[in-house]
Amino acid sequence: MASQEILRGEPSRGSFINDPRVRSLFFQVLVVLLLVGSLYWIVNNVIDNLRRLHIASGFQFLGSRAGFDISDTPIAYTSDSTYGRALVVGLLNTIIVAVAGVITATIIGFVVGIGRLSQNWLIRKICTVYVEIFRNIPPLLVIFFWYSGVLAVLPPPRESIHLPFGSFLNQRGFYFPRTVWGEGNWLILVALVLAIAMAWFVAYRARQRQMVSGQRFPVFWTSVALIVGLPLLAFLLSGMPLTFDFPKQSTFNLTGGFQIKPEFLSLYMALSCYTAAFIAEIVRAGIKGVSKGQSEAAGALGLRSGPILRLVVIPQAMRIVIPPLTSQYLNLTKNSSLAIAIGYPDLTATAGTVLNQTGQAVEGVFIMMIAYLVLSLVTSFVMNIVNARMALVER
Amino acid sequence: MQEHDMSWVRTEMALAQPAPAGERGLYAWVRKNLIATPSDTILTILGIVIVAWILPQAINWAFINAQWTGPDRSVCATVAQGGIQPDGWTGACWAFVNAKFGQFMFGTYPIEERWRPILVAILFVAVLVPMLIPRVPRKGLNAILLFLVLPVVAFFLLVGGVFGLQHVETARWGGLLVTLSLSFVGIAVSLPLGTVLAMGRRSKMPIVKMLCVIFIETVRGIPLITVLFFVSVMLPLFLPAGVSFDKFLRALIGVSLFAAAYMAEVVRGGLQAIPKGQYEGADSLGLGYWQKMGLIVLPQALKLVIPGIVNTFIGMFKDTSLVLIISMFDLLGVVKQNFADANWATPQTAKSGLVFAAFVFWLFCFGMSRYSMFTERRLDTSYRK
Numbered sequence: 095m096a097s098q099e100i101l102r103g104e105p106s107r108g109s110f111i112n113d114p115r116v117r118s119l120f121f122q123v124l125v126v127l128l129l130v131g132s133l134y135w136i137v138n139n140v141i142d143n144l145r146r147l148h149i150a151s152g153f154q155f156l157g158s159r160a161g162f163d164i165s166d167t168p169i170a171y172t173s174d175s176t177y178g179r180a181l182v183v184g185l186l187n188t189i190i191v192a193v194a195g196v197i198t199a200t201i202i203g204f205v206v207g208i209g210r211l212s213q214n215w216l217i218r219k220i221c222t223v224y225v226e227i228f229r230n231i232p233p234l235l236v237i238f239f240w241y242s243g244v245l246a247v248l249p250p251p252r253e254s255i256h257l258p259f260g261s262f263l264n265q266r267g268f269y270f271p272r273t274v275w276g277e278g279n280w281l282i283l284v285a286l287v288l289a290i291a292m293a294w295f296v297a298y299r300a301r302q303r304q305m306v307s308g309q310r311f312p313v314f315w316t317s318v319a320l321i322v323g324l325p326l327l328a329f330l331l332s333g334m335p336l337t338f339d340f341p342k343q344s345t346f347n348l349t350g351g352f353q354i355k356p357e358f359l360s361l362y363m364a365l366s367c368y369t370a371a372f373i374a375e376i377v378r379a380g381i382k383g384v385s386k387g388q389s390e391a392a393g394a395l396g397l398r399s400g401p402i403l404r405l406v407v408i409p410q411a412m413r414i415v416i417p418p419l420t421s422q423y424l425n426l427t428k429n430s431s432l433a434i435a436i437g438y439p440d441l442t443a444t445a446g447t448v449l450n451q452t453g454q455a456v457e458g459v460f461i462m463m464i465a466y467l468v469l470s471l472v473t474s475f476v477m478n479i480v481n482a483r484m485a486l487v488e489r
Numbered sequence: 490m491q492e493h494d495m496s497w498v499r500t501e502m503a504l505a506q507p508a509p510a511g512e513r514g515l516y517a518w519v520r521k522n523l524i525a526t527p528s529d530t531i532l533t534i535l536g537i538v539i540v541a542w543i544l545p546q547a548i549n550w551a552f553i554n555a556q557w558t559g560p561d562r563s564v565c566a567t568v569a570q571g572g573i574q575p576d577g578w579t580g581a582c583w584a585f586v587n588a589k590f591g592q593f594m595f596g597t598y599p600i601e602e603r604w605r606p607i608l609v610a611i612l613f614v615a616v617l618v619p620m621l622i623p624r625v626p627r628k629g630l631n632a633i634l635l636f637l638v639l640p641v642v643a644f645f646l647l648v649g650g651v652f653g654l655q656h657v658e659t660a661r662w663g664g665l666l667v668t669l670s671l672s673f674v675g676i677a678v679s680l681p682l683g684t685v686l687a688m689g690r691r692s693k694m695p696i697v698k699m700l701c702v703i704f705i706e707t708v709r710g711i712p713l714i715t716v717l718f719f720v721s722v723m724l725p726l727f728l729p730a731g732v733s734f735d736k737f738l739r740a741l742i743g744v745s746l747f748a749a750a751y752m753a754e755v756v757r758g759g760l761q762a763i764p765k766g767q768y769e770g771a772d773s774l775g776l777g778y779w780q781k782m783g784l785i786v787l788p789q790a791l792k793l794v795i796p797g798i799v800n801t802f803i804g805m806f807k808d809t810s811l812v813l814i815i816s817m818f819d820l821l822g823v824v825k826q827n828f829a830d831a832n833w834a835t836p837q838t839a840k841s842g843l844v845f846a847a848f849v850f851w852l853f854c855f856g857m858s859r860y861s862m863f864t865e866r867r868l869d870t871s872y873r874k
Contacts (some may be wrong), residue, residue, distance in 0.1 A: 122696040129700070136727045143726045214529050215522035216536035230854035231847045232807035235821055239847070242828060242839035428712035434814055442714050455722040459715065467710040 140456065147453065155452045156181070162447055164439045166355060177448050184444030185465055191361055191440065192427040192469070198366035199426060200419075203373025210378045221374065228371035233429050236368050240360035241436045251347050260340045262348055268359060269341040272352040277335050285328035286321070293317035357438035361430065369426045373419065380415035381407060412484045420477035424470050431466075441465055551844070554580025558587055566835040582841040585833045592827065593845070596663015596818050602655055606666050609643045613673075621860065623867060636677055643670075659737035663818040665849065667737075671744055671809040671819065676802055678745040683752025683801075684791075688782060690753065691760055701753070708750035713808050717743045721815045740812045748805040755797035759790030792868050799861035803854045810850075821846050 110116050144151055156178035163173050168186045171179055209221035228236070246265065249255065254264040261270035293316070300311035329336070341351025384407050392406040433440040442462060449458035511517055524530045556564045556574075565582035566572025574580075586593070595603055616635045619625040647670070650656035662670075689701035708716065720743040724734055763786055771781035791798070813822030824842040827833065 118694050122694050125697055125700065139729050140726050143730060146730060212532070213522070213525055214532050214536070216540075217532050220536055220539065226855065227851065230803070230851045230858070232810040232821065232850055234810045234813075235843060235847050235850065238821070238825060239840070239843045242825075243843050244840075246839065247836040424710075431712035431714045432811070434714065442712065442718075446718065449718075449722065455726060459719050459723055462715050462718070463707070463711050466712060466715060467707070470710045 144456075149453045151454075151456065153457055155448075155454050155457070160448070160451075162451070164444065165437070166358060166439055177452070180444050180448060181441070181461060184439055184441040187433075187438065187444075188427070188430055188440040188442075188465075188469070191358065191365070191430050191433065191438070194362050195365040195369065195426050195430065196423050198362070199369035199373055199422075202366060202370035204377055206370060207374035207377025208381070210374060211381055225371045225374050228368050229375070233364060233368045234432050234435060237360055237364040237432055237436060240363050241356065245356040245360055251343070254343060254348065260338070261351075262341055262343070264348070265356070266347070266353070267356045268354045269348050269351045270354075271338040271340045272350070274337045274339050275335060277332075279332070279335050281332045282325050282328045285324040289320045289324035292324075293320045296320070355438075357433070357436050360436060361433050361438050365426055365429055368429070369422055372422050372425075376415055376418045376422065377411070380411035380413075383414045384410045409484070413481075416477065416481045416484055420474060420481070423473050423477065427469055427473060428466065550579060551581050554578060556580060556582055556584045559584035560588075562833045562835050562838070565833075565837050565841075570835060572835065580837065581844065582833075582835060582837040583845075585827075585838050585841055586845045588833070589823075589827050589830075589842075593664045593820060593823055595666050596823055597661045598657060598663070598666065599655070599661070602649070602657060605646045605649070605654070605657075609646050610669075612639060612642065640674075640677070659735055662737065664823045665820045667812070667817065667822075668806075668809050668819040671741060671812065672802075672806045674741050675744045675748050675805050675809070678741075679748035679752045679801070679805065680798070682745065682749040684756050684787065686749060686753035687756035687760055690757055705750045705753050708747055709754070713743070713747050713811050714814055716747045717811060717815050719743070720746075736815070736817060740815065740817055744805065744809060744812075747808070748801060751801050751804070752798065755794050755801055756790065758797065759792075759794035760786065762793050763790050795865050795868065796861055799857055803857050806853060806857070807850065820849060 157176050159173075160175055160177050160180045161173050162180070164171055164180060164183050166187055167183050168190060169179075169183060171183050206221045206224055209217050210225065212218050212221075245267075248263060248265050251264045251266055254262040254269075257263055259271065261268065263269075296311075296316050297313045300313045304310055339350050341348045341353075388406055388410065389402050392402045397405065430440055431442040434443040434446060437443070445458050445462045449455055452458075507513070523533045559565070563572040564584050565574070565580075567574045567576050567578050569576055591600070591603070595606055598606060616631065616639055620628070620631045620635055625631070645651055646654070647662070647666075648657065648659070686701050686705060689697050690705065692698050692701070717740065720739045721736070724739055724742070728734070767785055767789065768781065771785040776784065809819055810821040812819055813825065818826060824846045827842060828839050
């Protein structure tokens with residue numbers, strides 16, 4: 095039949111202008127043309143400008159002498175080192191402050207977040223005030239507050255504040271005894287590694303045994319005993335090869351010991367305090383996200399409040415908490431670039447100096463972007479592994 | 490069958506009894522909220538110690554010992570530091586804030602021209618307040634005034650150079666003026682741009698989608714400072730020789746692009762939360778893509794993500810403080826710049842200035858977050874709970 099033929103064939107679409115596929119193709123070609131056109135224009139301009147300013151493009155500058163000093167150097171660096179090494183120092187400083195900040199912010203954040211759900215009215219209010227203050231002021235301001243408001247007005251070295259364990263606090267930072275290891279310290283390190291491996295093995299066997307027989311084993315205390323005890327034993331056996339280099343007060347300065355500079359201290363404190371406020375909110379939302387029936391059911395099974403929190407509520411809350419926690423860690427890493435404002439030599443600050451000295455703007459910004467992207471990707475990767483372990487396993 | 494001879498049905502309700510004595514009054518509240526268990530009591534004592542340690546110090550510093558007025562640093566310095574205060578005195582130096590207030594608000598905007606930013610602020614409040622109050626009618630007209638007319642008027646008023654107004658180059662702008670204008674433009678640009686990016690990311694056209702994903706993920710992966718570096722160092726290189734951008738405009742571009750990437754992710758969350766039936770329903774009514782998005786999907790999606798949008802605004806408002814790194818002076822920048830003023834250099838100056846700046850930032854951010862909570866409750870048309 096004729097009518098059926100028409101139904102079976104391609105439906106009439108009218109003009110091809112109204113065909114979604116044609117339209118989509120047209121728009122995409124347009125976008126590509128626009129993009130290529132503007133890229134061509136930009137690249138042309140850049141080449142033009144660089145030629146005019148007599149800047150050679152390329153990464154050769156990384157091998158030449160830097161000629162500037164860096165105040166905090168985790169690896170050997172002098173002004174005779176190369177630009178490349180300066181950038182590595184900057185990257186290491188960023189990583190150091192980010193890792194230290196992440197650990198502290200997580201601890202403060204969890205304490206404050208749980209505190210906001212406490213039964214205790216006073217604790218709840220204190221935690222709320224903390225969160226509302228730090229969430230609503232810029233991180234840069236917090237950094238300045240620690241730097242110019244708190245640390246800069248400490249007494250000069252001559253009138254240093256004495257703290258326990260032979261440490262000092264003054265304008266130039268925090269000084270504490272440096273540990274000096276003698277002969278035989280490798281034995282302690284070996285013992286520590288061995289202890290961690292044994293603790294892991296004990297935890298593994300204990301879990302297996304509990305799965306089979308239901309009997310529990312005090313894994314935590316055994317691990318603590320192993321990890322503290324074995325190195326201590328090694329320490330005693332190898333004849334206590336440890337002395338302390340105490341900071342000593344001389345007329346104008348402190349000599350010896352280990353110094354943490356105020357730049358690092360204020361950046362680290364500010365990032366920790368600031369990010370902790372956000373982590374606290376995430377933790378609170380996570381715990382509130384676990385339905386009340388879970389803890390009531392656990393109570394009905396006869397668990398006490400400690401085990402309820404540890405075995406039932408927190409593992410479920412962690413599933414809600416980890417994804418936003420990851421983005422807070424990423425934020426903290428990115429915010430560490432504010433170091434430039436107080437002169438802590440992190441990646442952005444050193445790259446900025448390199449960029450100013452060499453005029454290699456394109457390469458400098460490119461290196462910065464790649465470095466931060468890689469840091470972000472690594473953090474996300476690690477946290478995704480953690481998340482996968484925590485995620486709900488559905489059968 | 491069992492018979493009940495005695496049957497009794499209550500015909501009138503028993504009078505409500507007051508709660509037992511142990512359950513009401515101050516003591517019951519204290520027992521329930523402060524000393525419920527031994528560990529609670531320890532926590533309470535700890536809390537009281539913390540409060541008792543911080544609060545008197547803070548009040549003493551900010552109010553009782555504070556110096557409110559004064560001509561120069563001598564009112565905020567101890568005798569040993571060359572001032573008039575007794576040794577060991579610590580207190581806020583509000584005199585510093587007082588003396589520099591004009592600068593904190595307007596930067597180095599010419600003093601005889603400062604009526605212009607003030608006028609813009611008044612106009613802004615006059616247009617913004619009816620916009621924020623739900624009951625005031627004519628929201629459409631109001632939005633046009635706020636987002637189209639006001640920026641143009643504000644631009645001519647602030648920059649000048651026309652109608653006999655003196656030209657004020659943006660290098661002289663500063664303080665809260667810069668903070669607010671950067672954030673306003675950032676908000677006005679990043680919301681539509683972020684929405685377009687989010688729609689692009691969910692587009693069926695692979696090239697458009699890929700470009701949006703690359704832009705969003707790159708910008709989100711790097712710090713704002715790097716973006717600001719990028720616009721302040723690279724933009725001049727991108728343009729033909731001789732063409733140059735105003736530094737303020739560069740900062741605007743940087744902040745807006747940065748916020749747009751974050752906004753795109755927030756809006757995408759909203760778009761994903763709209764059930765497929767809404768899209769299909771719009772299609773079956775014969776709506777085109779833009780009609781479908783503009784009339785059906787976006788109104789629902791944006792409403793869902795109001796908290797996220799406001800959080801992004803708050804984040805951007807705080808982030809405008811970073812422009813001081815490319816040597817522009819927003820509120821924080823001006824405050825910090827004034828620490829170097831030898832006329833006011835005392836140990837208390839920095840702390841007082843920063844506390845003042847923190848208070849201003851806090852006021853704006855806290856206000857925004859409270860307003861978002863209010864809107865969220867008002868727009869909540871769902872049947873949850």
